Amino acid sequence: MTTNAISLMKKHILVVPGDGIGAEVTAVGKQVLETIAQKFGHEFTYDEALIGHVAIEATGAALPAETLEKMRAADAVLFGAVGHPKYDNDPSAKVRPEQGLLQMRKELGLYANLRPIKLFDELLSSSSIKPEILQGADILFFRELTGDVYFGEKTRSEDRSTASDLMIYHKYEVERIVRKAFEAARTRRKKLMSVDKANVLESSRLWREVVQALTPEYPDVEVEHQFIDAAAMLLIKDPKRFDVVVTGNLFGDILTDEASQIAGSMGMLASASVGDSTGVYEPIHGSAHDITGKGVANPLASVLSAALLLDISFGMKAEAEAVIAAVDAVLKEGYRTRDIADADTPADKLLGTSAMGEALLAKL
């Protein structure tokens, strides 16, 4: 017998706002999750935990043990951002907010960072890239997140005049992220671009060998290899050429900030970090201290991260689609935060962070 009854789900979400605008945008992301729970009849419970600068100030550690424990116990984590100018301008700081983020990724085994580049049609005309080049662009980045130069050995000579960071990859690390990217390509336009620097770097030659070795297992997927410098150029010249992209930690970090301009702003790009345990969902942007406390940050990256959380960690497709539809609807109505506004945006449509949140909740 079939039933149309909506199945209620009970889920526990840990909210980790972090620093700067992290707290401002995550507040909206959380409101959206709660509104979805009420609308669809789910029961979400929430807890909060510290990370980054606020955690260092309160406990001395960028990732307190209590935060990590709460992350492991949660069904999903909604994350804000870390970072503070105090450390950005002090290269010799012993503890840094970013260490908390990196430690979290490593401890939770979050080796796959999915960064979808979704261009909402309404933002097409306000982009600095020509509409005919942009229209139809839809990219899914798989950024490897627990290896590479981020986690290789670091050295500094005694006289402090020489420094090194080891760029290192193990075969299994490349294999598991590349497989995820192949699987995703199968569900999309069946194109995979692998980005490396195999003309120079040994770790990239390993990367390319692994992709080549796996390619025969996915005969339905068309594989393209690009060097990072050329990929960075192609992304702006011809974004429609890209479907699924798989790349290392550092190249993926840089390419996706660049790709944010295809979606319109850093404030539009969400991400999902998944792997061995609790999934973490966060905007790709940072703590943005240039706009912190001004109430102007775009909360949509956090809202779209909440949609990824619903979809990937909870398997709630309809709920995730409802969130994306609400974002589409507020943009269609002409509402803009400052980062996605243009000269034609009327003053009454220019919204701050919480007003954008309210407009969105009204649509939900």
Ligand SMILES: NC(=O)c1ccc[n+]([C@@H]2O[C@H](COP(=O)([O-])OP(=O)(O)OC[C@H]3O[C@@H](n4cnc5c(N)ncnc54)[C@H](O)[C@@H]3O)[C@@H](O)[C@H]2O)c1
């Ligand atoms: N995942 C993270 O937590 C993360 C990511 C990137 C940077 N950081 C940290 O954040 C701090 C600031 O770094 P940064 O300035 O290089 O990058 P950033 O992403 O914080 O900001 C870059 C630019 O984009 C704008 N911007 C970012 N998010 C926005 C939003 N939601 N709405 C409107 N405008 C937005 C900012 O105002 C700024 O001009 C640093 O300490 C850095 O280490 C953390």
Ligand SMILES: CC(C)[C@H](C(=O)O)[C@@H](O)C(=O)O
């Ligand atoms: C803050 C920093 C460590 C981080 C990274 O480089 O991974 C950030 O830029 C990101 O993209 O999440």
Ligand SMILES: [Mg+2]
């Ligand atoms: Mg980054």
